[in-house]
Structure formats: structure tokens, C-alpha cells
Amino acid sequence: MPKKTFTEKVYDVVKKIPVGKVLTYSDVARLAGNPGAARAVGTAMKNNPDMSIIPCHRVVGSDGKMHGYAFGGESVKVSLLKKEDVAMNGTTVDLKKSRWKKK
DNA sequence: CATTTGACAGGAA
DNA sequence: CTTCCTGCCAAAT
Numbered sequence: 001m002p003k004k005t006f007t008e009k010v011y012d013v014v015k016k017i018p019v020g021k022v023l024t025y026s027d028v029a030r031l032a033g034n035p036g037a038a039r040a041v042g043t044a045m046k047n048n049p050d051m052s053i054i055p056c057h058r059v060v061g062s063d064g065k066m067h068g069y070a071f072g073g074e075s076v077k078v079s080l081l082k083k084e085d086v087a088m089n090g091t092t093v094d095l096k097k098s099r100w101k102k103k
Numbered sequence: 104c105a106t107t108t109g110a111c112a113g114g115a116a
Numbered sequence: 117c118t119t120c121c122t123g124c125c126a127a128a129t
Contacts, residue, residue, distance in 0.1 A: 038111040040126040068110030
């Protein structure tokens with residue numbers, strides 16, 4: 001079987017994030033098979049082939065905030081996530097409750 | 104093939 | 117809470 005590149009796996013994982021949940025770059029890296037490659041996840045994201053199918057706003061930093069990209073601003077991201085039933089804590093995502101984890 | 108860059112994380116001050 | 121430094125990995129040049 002064709003071995004997917006790390007980037008491909010990242011897209012696959014991100015696209016599978018359910019509504020109301022978020023993942024940190026570290027988590028995406030881990031699910032993609034490369035724990036610790038959080039930075040590489042960001043690299044892949046900015047290289048993303050289809051931003052429309054990749055809910056980048058559901059991928060946040062370890063602090064539950066956007067580090068670089070957002071749909072125009074943190075406020076927009078917060079509003080959007082709130083709309084998606086994501087547990088928020090002010091301007092930050094409540095990873096304690098909204099972190100997507102497989103059970 | 105080597106160097107630089109970047110949408111990161113975690114710890115220290 | 118903010119700022120700086122180090123470690124990590126992949127893609128781009």
C-alpha cells in the first residue's frame with residue numbers, strides 16, 4: 001500500500017475531527033504517527049491543499065490558542081468554536097473538556 | 104545534499 | 117502572565 005506522507009496523515013486526522021472537539025498540534029502529530037512533530041504539522045497545514053475540507057480552526061496550540069493563522073483573528077476563531085459546541089474558556093479553548101481523544 | 108524557515112511545545116527567568 | 121531559549125520534525129529553496 002502506498003505509504004502516506006506525514007502531511008497526508010495530518011490532513012486525514014484533522015478532517016476527522018468531530019464537531020465540538022479540537023486537537024492540539026502535538027496530538028495531531030501523535031495521531032499522524034509522529035509524536036513530537038507538532039512543528040511539522042504546522043508546516044503541513046500551511047501547505048494544505050484544501051483549506052475548505054480542513055477545519056484548521058479545530059487545531060489549536062498547546063495553550064488552546066492560535067499561534068499563527070486564524071480566520072482573521074482570535075475572536076473569529078472563538079466565536080466559530082463556540083458555535084461548534086466547543087467548550088471555551090474566555091478566548092482559549094478548554095482542552096480539558098474539548099480535547100478529542102479516542103476512547 | 105545542505106541550509107533556512109515555520110500555523111509548535113515546554114521549561115526557565 | 118510575558119518573554120527568551122532549546123529541541124523537534126517536515127517542506128521549501
